[in-house]
Amino acid sequence: DAGITQSPRHKVTETGTPVTLRCHQTENHRYMYWYRQDPGHGLRLIHYSYGVKDTDKGEVSDGYSVSRSKTEDFLLTLESATSSQTSVYFCAISDLGTGASGLSSYEQYFGPGTRLTVT
Amino acid sequence: AQTVTQSQPEMSVQEAETVTLSCTYDTSENNYYLFWYKQPPSRQMILVIRQEAYKQQNATENRFSVNFQKAAKSFSLKISDSQLGDTAMYFCAFVGIQGAQKLVFGQGTRLTINP
Numbered sequence: 574d575a576g577i578t579q580s581p582r583h584k585v586t587e588t589g590t591p592v593t594l595r596c597h598q599t600e601n602h603r604y605m606y607w608y609r610q611d612p613g614h615g616l617r618l619i620h621y622s623y624g625v626k627d628t629d630k631g632e633v634s635d636g637y638s639v640s641r642s643k644t645e646d647f648l649l650t651l652e653s654a655t656s657s658q659t660s661v662y663f664c665a666i667s668d669l670g671t672g673a674s675g676l677s678s679y680e681q682y683f684g685p686g687t688r689l690t691v692t
Numbered sequence: 693a694q695t696v697t698q699s700q701p702e703m704s705v706q707e708a709e710t711v712t713l714s715c716t717y718d719t720s721e722n723n724y725y726l727f728w729y730k731q732p733p734s735r736q737m738i739l740v741i742r743q744e745a746y747k748q749q750n751a752t753e754n755r756f757s758v759n760f761q762k763a764a765k766s767f768s769l770k771i772s773d774s775q776l777g778d779t780a781m782y783f784c785a786f787v788g789i790q791g792a793q794k795l796v797f798g799q800g801t802r803l804t805i806n807p
Contacts, residue, residue, distance in 0.1 A: 604793055615696075615783055615797035616737075631794070663737065667793050679725045679787050681795055683737035 577684040596664030605647040609660040698798035715784030731781040
């Protein structure tokens with residue numbers, strides 16, 4: 574299994590508070606992604622990173638920011654959480670070519686997810 | 693922009709039966725990859741099978757196979773001899789080989805295997 578962890582795994586927070594979710598990988602992969610999963614929508618891309626300090630927006634980026642200061646860590650921040658951001662958040666990684674762990678290119682491998690509830 | 697559509701929100705079959713999940717997509721790219729991911733109640737996203745667009749041969753992984761029709765932009769998943777452990781959400785996904793490898797997902801099909 575690809576080495577991807579997410580923390581926390583569950584969080585309940587109040588509207589208006591800041592929240593940071595962390596994704597950590599041990600595969601040294603270049604690309605990292607944050608998705609949110611909501612019923613009827615599948616997974617939707619929030620932000621992604623194609624290298625240290627290199628990030629870009631996905632289709633549902635409003636209200637979210639990201640940072641990547643090291644290859645292994647990708648942080649997702651909700652500056653002021655809203656109830657509409659209640660969701661399950663997934664981190665994923667991918668790379669070009671085949672990495673040392675045997676992961677193939679273009680496939681994305683996912684972390685276990687974080688369930689966030691904003692009350 | 694690419695889109696992926698799964699027209700079957702829910703399906704239910706008996707154990708040991710064969711079931712086919714549908715997926716269509718829209719893209720102007722010629723080279724890309726298609727995937728089926730499984731999400732059991734544990735919530736973990738598990739890669740089931742992948743298809744490279746430039747390969748005409750349909751991918752197969754044990755009981756899982758695909759019917760890839762490039763001209764029709766169709767990518768269905770067939771599960772043979774279904775098992776209770778196949779109960780899960782199934783997502784079809786597309787990624788182009790240009791740019792940042794961003795996956796585009798369908799809405800998902802909830803599959804239930806009944807004993």
